[in-house]
Amino acid sequence: MFKPEDVQPTGRGALAPICAEASGARPGSDSSHREAWDRVRRRLRAEIGEEVYSSWFPRIALDGMEGSLVQLSVPTRFLKTWIQQHYVERLGELWSEEVPGARVELIVRTAVMRNGAAAAPIRAVTPRPAEPRRGEDAGHAAAPRSAAQPDVSGGSPLDPRLSFETYRIGSSNRLAHAAALKVAEAPPGAGAVFNPLYLHAAVGLGKTHLLQAIAGAGAQNGRRVVYLTAERFMYGFVAALKNQSSLAFKEQLRGIDTLVIDDLQFLQGKSVQQEFCHTLNALMDTGRQVVVAADRPPAELDALEERVRSRLAGGLVVEIAPLDEELRHAILSARVGALAQQHPGFNVPADVLSFIARSCGQNGRDLDGALNRILAHNQLTSRAITLEMAENAVRDLVRSSEPRRVRVDDILRVVAKHYNVTRADILSQRRTANVVKPRQVAMYLAKTLTLRSLPEIGRRFGGRDHTTVLHAVRKIEGLVGSDRALADEVEALKRLVNE
Structure with missing residues (x-):
């Protein structure tokens, strides 16, 4: 995720060094603090999801600790502002569970040397362009012609392969x-x-x-x-x-x-x-x-x-709905044709294509991954492409028959749509009847369909106390036992969440 570099001095000295990070933190020796930081990051990643975490948090680093003060750094002022607005309180709570009384301070990384030498002059750093995301659905971001004159009139570069002629159509799209x-x-x-x-x-x-x-x-x-x-x-x-x-x-x-x-x-x-x-x-x-x-x-x-x-x-x-099997098969056939132009002689038998379309995910990136595995096995080992070879090559990409893990976000989305309210309504402090019922049903589903604790559910529902969640769960449990219509409604919502 690209963020504009805007390095600014903090006006204070660096704290004791803690850990080495690819994002720019300096090496340190306090292993207990480093381990605590690793646990904080793992819990945060689990709470907010991989997509949000990988978009905003890979470049945050633990700069040091001084008493109860935890100093975290990021490379840009823009990133600092965003994290302060959305997650600094949660970071403080997670750190307090590791180090009682801990306080989090977020700073923009400076050019201060961590070996005790004098600080280097601070200079504005020219922003780097965004790295393209992987896969067919990846967008691209280009650097401007100069930092002094940002130019977006040319837009981001286009991939000539992504045209209407190469787009495969099915009922879902x-x-x-x-x-x-x-x-x-x-x-x-x-x-x-x-x-x-x-x-x-x-x-x-x-x-x-x-x-x-x-x-x-x-x-x-x-x-x-x-x-x-x-x-x-x-x-x-x-x-x-x-x-x-x-x-x-x-x-x-x-x-x-x-x-x-x-x-x-x-x-x-x-x-x-x-x-x-x-x-x-x-x-x-x-x-x-x-x-x-x-x-x-x-x-x-x-x-x-x-x-x-x-x-x-x-x-x-x-x-655009998930791709059905027929459309996945059509996409695979087109991709095989494109790969055959780059690798003469490459061909995938019909039974192998059907197996991949049936078993390997429901989006274009999953299909690309499966075909790339088969191509690699074929090219690097000289093995013929058979159903047995394909099953072995993509065995870890095959969709599991076990129920998928339910997320609170999935529950919020399904419940909001069912009751014709918004996700923001459910998370708000509003107490009108048309919002309270969906909120309580969503809390009940979060408790019964996920492994999250009551306090965790409360935090995901607008920072509510765990007693509020417990009250909602008990109320819906009682109503489900006496109200047949609500019981059927809740069961239908469970099926929708698990789809």
Whole structure:
């Protein structure tokens, strides 16, 4: 995850060194503190999920401890602000469980040397570009031409392989494809078709493929199109603020025909969101096209302000569902054809393709991983591609028959949709009847379907006390025993959560 570098001095000396980190922490010798930090990070990762953790926390480091003060450092001011707004209290709680009375201080890493030498002068560091995510659905972020003049008018680079011609269509993505094609084929100067067009899906289902296809085809039709990841948009805006060129940044984006934004769930920061909202309104009010993709519908983007969510929900919102077996088979056949052009003679028998489509995941990245394994075994060992060879090559990718692990986020999503409320409503302090019932049902499901403790569930439900969770669980248990309609409702919700 790319974040703009904005190194600033802290105005105080470094604390005692603790641990060596790839992210920049200096080596130390206090193994007990290092082990405590490892436990804190593991618990945080388990609580917030791998996706959020890997987006924001890999570059946080333990700089040192002095008494009860724990000093954590990050490489940018932007990252520091985001963690302070969202997770610094939780980090403090986790540290207090390891070291009673511990207090957490978050700083921006400096160039201070940890060996006792004088501090080196602090200089602004040129931001590094985002690294592309793996897989077909990966977006790309490009570095600007210069730190002094951030330029987003060229957008992020497009992958020429991600076109409408290479996109495979099935029942799960037919509407999304049709809407994307309609937008892309609009002639220059034409008004917006669906505004905004909002696509959402889980990872690896082809959101980025469609967005880049829109950008590529739109440009070929003579439209001025800018494709940006949310990270690239954030970087451009923050860099413009630093260099006092925010007006030029706004003009770059508002003078186009189509704006395409990928991975909107990563858009963070109040000022960045405000600018995005202003840009969204300016483009849509003048009939320009906006296309957005995220991993969830607008109502579930809790990090975004309500007015942004409302504007996004006012357009055409289309979900791309998990790929069915027929579509997975079609995608595999196309990928085998592409691999055969790079590796002459490479061919996968029909029974092997059927096995992979049936057994190896439900998104494009899983399918790519399985084919790459088979290609590697075939090329490196000279073994013929048979069903037995394939089963051995991808055995750890085969979907388990055991029930999947249920997450609190899954429960919140299903319950909110069922009762026609938002996730934010459930986590809020509102006590109206239409919110209290879904909240209590969700707490009951979290207790019965997950291994989380009552205090952990309380924290996930807006920082509530464990006694509140216990009251909700006991109440729903009692009602389920006497109210047949509610019992059926709860069972239906359980099935939906476990799907």
